Amino acid sequence: MIHFEGATVLFPREGAEPLAAVRDLDLHVAPGETVCLVGPSGCGKTTSLRLVNRLVRPTAGRVLVDGRDVAEADPVRLRRGIGYVIQSGGLFPHLTVAANVGLLCRLEGWDTARTAERVDELLELVHLPPSEFGARYPAELSGGQRQRVGVARALALDPQLLLMDEPFGALDPLTRDSLQREFLELSERVEKTILIVSHDMDEAFLLGDRVALLAEGRLAQVGTLEQFRDAPASEQVRTFLESHFHGR
Amino acid sequence: MAGRSAALALAGALLASPAAAQDVVVGSKNFTESRILGEMLTLLVEEAGLTVEHRSGLGGTMVCFDALRTGEIDLYPDYTGTGWATVLKEPEKITDPLRAFLHVQARYRELYDLDWRMPLGLENTYALALRSDLAEELGVATISDLVPHAADLSAGFSIEFMNRADGWAGLRPHYGLALGDVKSMEHGLAYEAVAGGSVDLVDAYSTDGKLLRYDLTVLEDDRAFFPPYHAAPVVRRALLREHPELGPVLDRLAFRISNRRMMELNHRVEVEGAGFREVAAGFLRSEGLLGSSPVADEDRGARGEDGLVAFLLGRWRETLRLLGQHVRLTLLAVVLATVVAVPLGVAITRSRLAERVSLGAAGVVQTVPSLALLAFLIAVPGLGLSTRSAVLALTLYAVLPILRNTFTGIRDVDPELIDAARGLGLTPVQVLLRVQLPLATGTILAGVRIATVLTIGFATLAAFIGAGGLGEPIVTGLYLNDTRLILAGALPAAVLALLADRLLGVVERAVTPRGLRRPG
Numbered sequence: 001m002i003h004f005e006g007a008t009v010l011f012p013r014e015g016a017e018p019l020a021a022v023r024d025l026d027l028h029v030a031p032g033e034t035v036c037l038v039g040p041s042g043c044g045k046t047t048s049l050r051l052v053n054r055l056v057r058p059t060a061g062r063v064l065v066d067g068r069d070v071a072e073a074d075p076v077r078l079r080r081g082i083g084y085v086i087q088s089g090g091l092f093p094h095l096t097v098a099a100n101v102g103l104l105c106r107l108e109g110w111d112t113a114r115t116a117e118r119v120d121e122l123l124e125l126v127h128l129p130p131s132e133f134g135a136r137y138p139a140e141l142s143g144g145q146r147q148r149v150g151v152a153r154a155l156a157l158d159p160q161l162l163l164m165d166e167p168f169g170a171l172d173p174l175t176r177d178s179l180q181r182e183f184l185e186l187s188e189r190v191e192k193t194i195l196i197v198s199h200d201m202d203e204a205f206l207l208g209d210r211v212a213l214l215a216e217g218r219l220a221q222v223g224t225l226e227q228f229r230d231a232p233a234s235e236q237v238r239t240f241l242e243s244h245f246h247g248r
Numbered sequence: 249m250a251g252r253s254a255a256l257a258l259a260g261a262l263l264a265s266p267a268a269a270q271d272v273v274v275g276s277k278n279f280t281e282s283r284i285l286g287e288m289l290t291l292l293v294e295e296a297g298l299t300v301e302h303r304s305g306l307g308g309t310m311v312c313f314d315a316l317r318t319g320e321i322d323l324y325p326d327y328t329g330t331g332w333a334t335v336l337k338e339p340e341k342i343t344d345p346l347r348a349f350l351h352v353q354a355r356y357r358e359l360y361d362l363d364w365r366m367p368l369g370l371e372n373t374y375a376l377a378l379r380s381d382l383a384e385e386l387g388v389a390t391i392s393d394l395v396p397h398a399a400d401l402s403a404g405f406s407i408e409f410m411n412r413a414d415g416w417a418g419l420r421p422h423y424g425l426a427l428g429d430v431k432s433m434e435h436g437l438a439y440e441a442v443a444g445g446s447v448d449l450v451d452a453y454s455t456d457g458k459l460l461r462y463d464l465t466v467l468e469d470d471r472a473f474f475p476p477y478h479a480a481p482v483v484r485r486a487l488l489r490e491h492p493e494l495g496p497v498l499d500r501l502a503f504r505i506s507n508r509r510m511m512e513l514n515h516r517v518e519v520e521g522a523g524f525r526e527v528a529a530g531f532l533r534s535e536g537l538l539g540s541s542p543v544a545d546e547d548r549g550a551r552g553e554d555g556l557v558a559f560l561l562g563r564w565r566e567t568l569r570l571l572g573q574h575v576r577l578t579l580l581a582v583v584l585a586t587v588v589a590v591p592l593g594v595a596i597t598r599s600r601l602a603e604r605v606s607l608g609a610a611g612v613v614q615t616v617p618s619l620a621l622l623a624f625l626i627a628v629p630g631l632g633l634s635t636r637s638a639v640l641a642l643t644l645y646a647v648l649p650i651l652r653n654t655f656t657g658i659r660d661v662d663p664e665l666i667d668a669a670r671g672l673g674l675t676p677v678q679v680l681l682r683v684q685l686p687l688a689t690g691t692i693l694a695g696v697r698i699a700t701v702l703t704i705g706f707a708t709l710a711a712f713i714g715a716g717g718l719g720e721p722i723v724t725g726l727y728l729n730d731t732r733l734i735l736a737g738a739l740p741a742a743v744l745a746l747l748a749d750r751l752l753g754v755v756e757r758a759v760t761p762r763g764l765r766r767p768g
C-alpha cells in the first residue's frame with residue numbers, strides 16, 4: 001500500500017549544512033497492516049508521515065501509494081483518499097464538531113442529509129453521542145474528545161489509508177489507555193492500512209503490527225516486538241530498547 | 249460574487265451625482281469674505297438672467313483654482329497677490345498693485361485661458377493693527393510712525409505671520425521696527441489678547457471684520473512692504489465666449505467695495521450673525537445693482553440668542569440632511585475600501601515584497617495631509633469638485649486599517665490549522681474560504697470598524713470641496729469663530745462615530761462563531 005523507496009528529506013538551513021530529517025528511508029506498509037513509527041523527538045517521524053500525503057516532498061527517492069508515485073498525483077485527490085490525524089488535533093475552532101467531521105463530505109458535494117447521516121455514524125464510531133456532541137465547538141471538548149473528533153474527521157470519506165501523528169500524545173494516562181483500546185477495536189473493525197506515529201515504545205508495540213524505529217532520520221530497524229527483542233539490528237537498537245523496557 | 253457586484257452597483261449609483269445643469273457655477277473659498285463676494289457674483293449673474301449655482305466655501309486657493317481649470321466651477325473671487333505668488337509662483341516680490349494685476353491677468357490668459365475681470369476695489373493683504381486708543385494717543389497712522397514707539401509696544405502675531413518671509417521676518421528689517429515684545433499666538437487669541445490689553449499690536453487681514461469689533465486701527469503700509477492683494481473675479485474665458493454678456497455683468501462690481509465697506513460686511517456676518525446671501529444682497533441693493541425682489545434666505549449664521557440646545561434643536565432638519573450626506577460618504581468609502589483592501593490583504597500574505605509595497609503605500613497615503621490629498625484629487629480629470637473626489641480620498645484613508653487587519657488576521661491563523669486543512673485535501677481556495685477567512689473575520693471586522701470611525705471623522709473635510717456632510721457647519725463655524733455652529737456639526741459626527749462603533753461591535757460579535765468567542 002505504501003512504499004518508501006530511498007526517501008530523503010533535506011531541510012535547508014541558513015549558514016549550515018542542510019538538515020537531513022529523513023535519510024534514505026526504505027519501508028513498506030502492506031494493505032490492512034498497522035505500522036507504527038517510533039523514535040526520539042526530532043528523529044523524523046512526522047516528516048516521514050507527511051511524505052505520504054505530499055505535505056512534504058522528498059529531496060531524493062520516492063514514495064508510492066497504491067503503486068503510484070505521490071509526486072505525480074493530484075495532491076487534493078490524493079489527500080482526500082488518505083485520512084490524516086495531526087499531532088495536535090487540528091480541529092477548526094470556528095466549526096462545530098459535526099461541521100468539522102462533515103467538512104470533507106460537504107466539499108465532495110454530498111447533500112446535508114447524507115452528510116448528517118455520515119457524521120452521526122462516525123461520532124458513534126468514536127463513542128461521542130451525536131446528539132450531545134454534534135453541536136459543540138472544539139473549545140467545549142476535553143483533550144480526549146478532541147482527539148476522537150480528529151479521528152472521526154479523518155475517516156469521513158472512508159479512506160483506505162490512515163495517517164495518524166501521535167493521536168494519543170498529549171493525553172493523561174487514563175484517557176490514553178482507553179483511547180488506545182478503542183483504537184485497537186476500531187482498527188479491527190474498519191480494516192484500514194494505518195501508519196501511526198508514537199514516541200512511546202509500549203504504545204508502539206501495542207498499536208502496531210510492526211514497529212519502525214527511527215533514529216536521526218534513519219530507519220534503525222523494522223519488525224515485531226519479538227524480532228526486536230530476539231534480534232536487535234544494532235547495538236544502538238539494543239540500548240534504546242533497554243532504556244525503554246527497563247524493569248521488564 | 250453576487251454580493252460584490254451588488255456593492256459595486258450600489259457604489260456606482262451613489263457616485264453618479266447629477267451633473268450641474270446650471271449655466272454658471274460660482275465658487276468661493278472657505279472664509280467669510282470670499283463667500284460674501286461669491287454670493288454677490290452669484291446674485292449678479294442671477295440678476296442677468298442666467299441660472300447659477302454657488303459652490304460656497306471650497307477649501308482654499310488650490311481647490312478653487314484646480315476646480316476652475318477643470319471647469320468644475322466657472323468663476324470665483326481671488327486676490328492678485330495670490331495669483332502672483334501661490335498660482336504663478338513668481339519668485340520676485342512685487343509692490344505695485346497695477347503691475348501685479350496686469351501681470352496676473354496676462355499670464356492667466358496665456359497659460360490657463362482664464363481671465364481676471366475688473367478689481368472689486370478692496371485689498372485684503374497683511375496689515376498691522378494697533379489698538380485705536382493707543383493709535384490716537386501716540387498719533388500713529390502708518391507703520392513708519394510706529395518706529396519711535398516700538399520699544400514700548402508688545403505684539404501678538406499669528407504663527408503664519410511670524411514665519412513668512414513676507415510677514416514679520418521681512419517687515420522688521422524693512423521698517424527697522426524693533427518691537428519691545430513679540431509673541432506668537434493663535435490668531436483668534438491674539439484678538440482676545442489685544443482686547444484684554446495684554447498686547448498692543450496684531451497682524452491682521454486688512455478687511456477683517458474683527459478689526460471693527462475690537463476697535464483696532466489698521467496702519468498704512470507707507471513704505472510698501474506688503475504685496476498687493478486686490479480682489480477680482482477670475483473667470484473661465486470659455487464661459488465668456490459662450491456668454492459674452494457675462495463679462496460686463498461681472499464688471500458692474502468694479503471698484504465698488506472699499507476696504508472699510510468689506511470690513512463692515514465681514515463684520516455683519518461674523519459678529520452680527522447675518523447670512524452671507526443676505527449681506528451680499530443688501531450691499532448690491534444699496535449700490536443699485538439688484539432689484540428689490542426678495543432674495544431667498546439661506547442657512548443663517550448662529551448669532552441668535554438661543555442656547556446651544558435650542559439652537560441644535562432648531563436646525564434638526566438641516567442636521568438630518570447633512571447627517572444623511574455624511575453617512576452616504578462614509579458608507580461608500582468604507583464599502584469601497586473593504587472591497588479593495590480585503591482581497592489585497594489576502595493576496596499580500598503570499599509575497600513579502602507585495603506586503604511591503606502595499607502596506608508601505610497605504611501607510612504613505614495616511615501621512616498625506618487630507619487637504620493636500622483632496623486638492624490633488626480634484627485636479628484629476630473626471631474627479632473634480634465632486635462627491636467622487638471626497639469618496640476617493642476617504643477610501644484611500646480607509647484602506648490602511650482594513651488592509652493591515654486583513655493581512656494580520658490571515659497571517660496569524662494558526663499554521664497547524666492550515667496544515668490540517670491542506671492535509672485533509674482542501675484546495676488552496678478552500679483553505680482560504682473555509683479556514684483562513686472565517687478565522688480572520690474578527691480581525692478584519694475590527695479593521696472595518698476602525699476605518700469606519702476614522703472615516704466619519706475625516707468625512708467632515710468633505711465640506712472643503714463642497715461635498716457636503718457634517719463638516720459644512722464645522723467649516724463655516726470655524727471661520728465665523730462660532731462654537732455653536734461647530735458643535736452643530738461636531739456633535740452629530742461624534743454621536744454617529746459612537747453609534748457606528750457600537751453597531752459594528754454588535755455585528756462583530758454576531759458573526760463570530762461561538763467557538764471563537766471569548767467567554768464573558
Ligand SMILES: Nc1ncnc2c1ncn2[C@@H]1O[C@H](COP(=O)(O)OP(=O)(O)OP(=O)(O)O)[C@@H](O)[C@H]1O
Nearest residue numbers: 011019020021040041042043044045046047048199
Ligand atoms: N518544515 C521544516 N523546516 C525545517 N526543518 C524541519 C521542518 N520540519 C521538521 N524539521 C526538522 O526536521 C527534524 C525532524 O522533524 P519531525 O517533525 O519529523 O520530528 P518528529 O520525529 O516528528 O519529532 P516529534 O516527536 O518531536 O514530533 C527536526 O529536527 C525538525 O526540526
Ligand SMILES: [Mg+2]
Nearest residue numbers: 045046047087
Ligand atoms: Mg512529530
